[in-house]
Amino acid sequence: xxxxxxxxxxxxxxxxxxxxxxxxxxxxxxxxxxxxxxxxxxxxxxxxxxxxxxxxxxxxxxxxxxxxxxxxxxxxxxxxxxxxxxxxxxxxxxxxxxxxxxxxxxxxxxxxxxxxxxxxxxxxxxxxxxxxxxxxxxxxxxxxxxxxxxxxxxxxxxxxxxxxxxxxxxxxxxxxxxxxxxxxxxxxxxxxxxxxxxxxxxxxxxxxxxxxxxxxxxxxxxxxxxxxxxxxxxxxxxxxxxxxxxxxxxxxxxxxxxxxxxxxxxxxxxxxxxxxxxxxxxxxxxxxxxxxxxxxxxxxxxxxxxxxxxxxxxxxxxxxxxx
Numbered sequence: 001x002x003x004x005x006x007x008x009x010x011x012x013x014x015x016x017x018x019x020x021x022x023x024x025x026x027x028x029x030x031x032x033x034x035x036x037x038x039x040x041x042x043x044x045x046x047x048x049x050x051x052x053x054x055x056x057x058x059x060x061x062x063x064x065x066x067x068x069x070x071x072x073x074x075x076x077x078x079x080x081x082x083x084x085x086x087x088x089x090x091x092x093x094x095x096x097x098x099x100x101x102x103x104x105x106x107x108x109x110x111x112x113x114x115x116x117x118x119x120x121x122x123x124x125x126x127x128x129x130x131x132x133x134x135x136x137x138x139x140x141x142x143x144x145x146x147x148x149x150x151x152x153x154x155x156x157x158x159x160x161x162x163x164x165x166x167x168x169x170x171x172x173x174x175x176x177x178x179x180x181x182x183x184x185x186x187x188x189x190x191x192x193x194x195x196x197x198x199x200x201x202x203x204x205x206x207x208x209x210x211x212x213x214x215x216x217x218x219x220x221x222x223x224x225x226x227x228x229x230x231x232x233x234x235x236x237x238x239x240x241x242x243x244x245x246x247x248x249x250x251x252x253x254x255x256x257x258x259x260x261x262x263x264x265x266x267x268x269x270x271x272x273x274x275x276x277x278x279x280x281x282x283x284x285x286x287x288x289x290x291x292x293x294x295x296x297x298x299x300x301x302x303x304x305x306x307x308x309x310x311x312x313x314x315x316x317x318x319x320x321x322x323x
Contacts, residue, residue: 027187028104029286042099048294049092055301056081066314072135072150080128084297087121091192111193119170127162130224133231136255141238169220176209189282260303268292
């Protein structure tokens with residue numbers, strides 16, 4: 001299917017360009033029509049998926065098995081790894097199946113399910129990064145009260161709240177999309193069911209829906225990142241007031257891995273939205289989305305294992321047990 005086939009036609013009441021009602025399936029955008037590239041794409045996406053799943057499973061295994069890592073920071077990290085596995089699993093297996101079957105069809109119900117799970121775990125990532133920033137804030141700014149504040153019950157409560165907020169975000173988006181009854185086209189200009197793309201396909205006036213979606217994005221996106229900025233503002237202020245240079249370095253090093261993931265997560269996400277706004281090519285936008293949806297979850301385990309001494313030590317202990 002050519003890229004031009006993904007151009008959206010105008011809705012009208014005449015017979016030449018009728019709107020599509022009761023759509024039972026959609027067609028997703030592929031990365032290339034070249035048959036010689038299909039095996040390469042298949043191998044690339046399969047490798048990225050396996051590395052992501054195995055890397056994050058290894059993080060979960062290490063945190064679960066090593067008593068030295070039974071702390072709030074690594075409890076949140078293991079939950080982030082689980083969210084990353086679920087996040088990438090909503091898209092990549094479907095992409096791999098589409099390349100193998102040479103079919104990019106997804107049912108209307110399947111599209112809604114994929115969108116729901118994608119939004120839930122994307123928001124879960126967002127919320128957990130904010131929770132992890134709060135954990136670092138308490139550890140550095142209130143070290144004497146850290147064990148009392150970040151007790152196991154409160155940590156579990158924070159994860160539960162993160163999940164419920166993420167589920168609410170997904171449900172609100174679903175309620176908006178379920179209002180759409182007629183579409184301009186069956187072709188979604190992305191490799192997964194992006195809610196913004198589905199809104200663009202709607203024949204009805206979507207001004208109110210767009211405003212509601214932007215409001216949801218502001219609430220569920222702006223508040224977590226504001227919490228991260230505030231936490232690191234307080235952390236930086238506290239560290240700079242410290243007298244010891246080695247103490248400052250140690251405090252900053254404990255935040256390095258988390259800061260790297262925050263920059264990667266929000267940097268790639270912002271890059272995708274900027275590229276989507278500036279680029280007129282759906283395929284280019286889809287390729288840019290790969291960074292946000294696939295590369296970021298794949299790199300998270302490497303960032304924590306390469307930059308974190310506790311994880312490295314736990315890996316050595318696990319290796320010595322096995323050998």
